[in-house]
Amino acid sequence: MSVLVVVEHDRGTIAPATLEACVAARALGEPVHALTIGVAADGLVDVLAEHGVSLVVRAHHDLLADYGPEAWGETVAHEVRRSSPSAVVATGTDRGNEVMAQAAARLDLPFVANCTEITPGEPWSIQRVRWGGSLLERCTLTAPVKLVTVAHHTHEASPAPASVTTETISPELDASLARTVVAERVERAAGVTLATAPLVVGGGRGVGSADGFGPLEELAAELGGVVGCSRAVTNNGWRNHTDQVGQTGTRIAPDLYIACGISGAIQHWVGAMASKKILAINTDAEANMVTKADYAVIGDLHQVVPAITAEIRRRRTG
Amino acid sequence: MRVLVCVKRVPAPGAKINITADGQAVDTAYLAFTTSPHEECAVEAAVQLVEAHGGESTVLTLGPAAAEEQLRYAASVGVTGCVLLPIDVADWDPQRTAAALTEAIRTIEATDGTFDLVLFGNESADSGNFQIGVRVAHALGRPMVNGVKGIEIDGDSVRARREAEAGVEVYVLPMPAVLGVKEGINLPRYPTMKGRLNAKKVAVRQLTASGEPGGQQMVTLLQAAEQVSETVILGRGADAASAVVDLMEELGLSK
Ligand SMILES: Cc1cc2nc3c(=O)[nH]c(=O)nc-3n(C[C@H](O)[C@H](O)[C@H](O)COP(=O)(O)OP(=O)(O)OC[C@H]3O[C@@H](n4cnc5c(N)ncnc54)[C@H](O)[C@@H]3O)c2cc1C
Ligand SMILES: Nc1ncnc2c1ncn2[C@@H]1O[C@H](COP(=O)(O)O)[C@@H](O)[C@H]1O
Numbered sequence: 001m002s003v004l005v006v007v008e009h010d011r012g013t014i015a016p017a018t019l020e021a022c023v024a025a026r027a028l029g030e031p032v033h034a035l036t037i038g039v040a041a042d043g044l045v046d047v048l049a050e051h052g053v054s055l056v057v058r059a060h061h062d063l064l065a066d067y068g069p070e071a072w073g074e075t076v077a078h079e080v081r082r083s084s085p086s087a088v089v090a091t092g093t094d095r096g097n098e099v100m101a102q103a104a105a106r107l108d109l110p111f112v113a114n115c116t117e118i119t120p121g122e123p124w125s126i127q128r129v130r131w132g133g134s135l136l137e138r139c140t141l142t143a144p145v146k147l148v149t150v151a152h153h154t155h156e157a158s159p160a161p162a163s164v165t166t167e168t169i170s171p172e173l174d175a176s177l178a179r180t181v182v183a184e185r186v187e188r189a190a191g192v193t194l195a196t197a198p199l200v201v202g203g204g205r206g207v208g209s210a211d212g213f214g215p216l217e218e219l220a221a222e223l224g225g226v227v228g229c230s231r232a233v234t235n236n237g238w239r240n241h242t243d244q245v246g247q248t249g250t251r252i253a254p255d256l257y258i259a260c261g262i263s264g265a266i267q268h269w270v271g272a273m274a275s276k277k278i279l280a281i282n283t284d285a286e287a288n289m290v291t292k293a294d295y296a297v298i299g300d301l302h303q304v305v306p307a308i309t310a311e312i313r314r315r316r317t318g
Numbered sequence: 319m320r321v322l323v324c325v326k327r328v329p330a331p332g333a334k335i336n337i338t339a340d341g342q343a344v345d346t347a348y349l350a351f352t353t354s355p356h357e358e359c360a361v362e363a364a365v366q367l368v369e370a371h372g373g374e375s376t377v378l379t380l381g382p383a384a385a386e387e388q389l390r391y392a393a394s395v396g397v398t399g400c401v402l403l404p405i406d407v408a409d410w411d412p413q414r415t416a417a418a419l420t421e422a423i424r425t426i427e428a429t430d431g432t433f434d435l436v437l438f439g440n441e442s443a444d445s446g447n448f449q450i451g452v453r454v455a456h457a458l459g460r461p462m463v464n465g466v467k468g469i470e471i472d473g474d475s476v477r478a479r480r481e482a483e484a485g486v487e488v489y490v491l492p493m494p495a496v497l498g499v500k501e502g503i504n505l506p507r508y509p510t511m512k513g514r515l516n517a518k519k520v521a522v523r524q525l526t527a528s529g530e531p532g533g534q535q536m537v538t539l540l541q542a543a544e545q546v547s548e549t550v551i552l553g554r555g556a557d558a559a560s561a562v563v564d565l566m567e568e569l570g571l572s573k
Contacts, residue, residue: 101449105456110533241502
């Protein structure tokens with residue numbers, strides 16, 4: 001029986017997490033099939049073949065021109081009923097989890113989100129992410145078709161070229177599902193984002209005020225980085241939630257994260273732990289952020305941060 | 319308008335999450351309890367919607383009897399009705415939880431009228447199943463969008479905004495509708511003294527939780543592998559700046 005990968009894409013641009021899902025799917029059985037949703041994704045056949053997919057099922061329908069959780073979920077459910085795969089694997093992203101939850105509800109099947117390790121058997125034994133990654137859970141999954149998403153960054157994408165065929169289907173979608181298709185968009189201006197920046201300067205309660213972030217902005221600008229913050233900061237209204245790093249904010253993975261006046265609560269740490277190096281600046285040498293960081297400066301951030309910026313400028317002009 | 323919010327009682331851990339000896343739960347001996355920040359924002363959104371459009375808001379939870387604390391907290395910031403579905407374990411699996419919440423919503427709506435909006439958090443803080451709101455919405459035959467960071471009522475529809483990689487997506491859902499709310503949609507207010515007093519007096523309606531166990535069953539909790547690093551102290555105060563910039567140059571960040 002086949003294993004089906006649900007391809008996440010945005011109007012034809014594939015989400016990198018899809019290729020991680022392909023790796024997980026290959027370990028679960030053969031053959032690996034993939035479902036692309038919407039005409040815009042027709043061009044993804046080659047990249048899927050490179051990652052071990054032997055059949056790409058292309059779902060076409062007027063309601064699939066843009067993303068819609070219900071229309072996408074119903075399309076996955078339709079394909080599961082039609083081809084009876086042993087398992088369906090999708091991305092552990094906002095969209096991937098949303099689409100699988102919709103499919104699971106429609107199929108009346110269990111769905112295990114954000115798996116890190118999957119061991120088939122009767123039942124399946126699964127390890128999955130809890131608390132945004134600070135805790136794991138081992139669970140069992142018993143179902144005629146196993147629905148799972150793969151936690152982002154737990155499987156490294158790797159090619160496994162396969163010869164591929166394609167098939168086009170037209171799922172029956174009720175016109176009412178248009179109610180959750182994207183109605184309007186405001187495109188984001190290009191530029192570094194918190195999630196992709198090579199350097200993040202983070203500020204916590206220790207920064208003290210919205211104005212206190214000025215020197216952090218200057219340091220970040222000096223190095224082409226961006227400013228992030230803790231929840232204490234967003235809760236105080238000092239910065240917008242789009243800057244928040246952590247379990248309920250953004251996961252960052254810069255080359256260097258400079259955490260200023262942040263204590264390092266577990267919910268903040270899970271958002272920062274993928275950073276290659278962490279430098280903590282804190283008055284408290286015992287703060288969790290300091291003991292977990294690679295490097296630390298013990299001191300008042302209001303003195304340390306401007307001094308770093310000044311030193312960078314001095315070396316550049318000197 | 320009538321708005322319902324579903325919240326879940328979870329422990330509020332500090333620097334580390336400890337597990338009980340039998341691996342079945344988070345060790346809460348020294349912990350306070352809370353809900354997910356997403357759910358706190360959903361509660362605030364409900365209160366703001368009723369302030370702007372009139373009507374009433376209700377909060378619903380399935381959990382141990384102590385989850386009354388989270389219901390009363392919601393009441394202290396302005397929610398008017400509280401409903402508890404008591405269970406005698408810490409948690410039910412996602413299918414069973416969704417079935418119980420759906421049944422409870424049907425029961426409440428049968429006597430009090432349909433909720434124009436049912437709000438969930440984007441995901442629960444502890445188990446993060448990313449599905450309970452979607453399952454409830456489907457069972458009720460209502461549209462659902464998760465990850466919402468903006469809600470506007472427009473006649474019989476609700477405009478929901480969410481942030482995605484490529485920018486902001488806007489959805490227009492006919493009501494009754496279901497939304498999963500993300501932190502950042504608003505800044506939750508703190509309870510006032512009057513709010514706290516009201517919350518003590520508010521009646522908590524109890525309904526029986528019903529639902530069959532689903533296909534996902536927890537076996538045990540595990541610690542994530544801890545990253546151990548020996549912290550290199552680069553210095554104290556402003557004098558450390560030179561060592562910091564040396565490090566940046568080494569990492570190829572400052573040239
Ligand atoms: C379910 C849940 C989800 C959560 N999600 C998130 C999340 O996504 N992101 C997040 O950040 N938090 C999150 N939290 C909150 C988290 O638990 C902490 O409350 C929060 O991270 C604390 O922020 P902080 O470190 O800035 O503040 P504090 O814990 O108050 O720490 C302030 C630090 O600043 C230091 N300091 C003070 N003054 C100075 C100075 N002048 N110079 C240098 N150092 C100084 C202090 O020594 C201290 O270490 C979540 C909580 C829960 C329950
Ligand atoms: N036991 C519960 N009682 C009430 N609402 C819940 C419960 N569990 C989850 N929810 C709601 O469903 C959302 C999604 O949960 P989950 O599917 O576990 O990520 C949460 O943010 C809550 O709003």
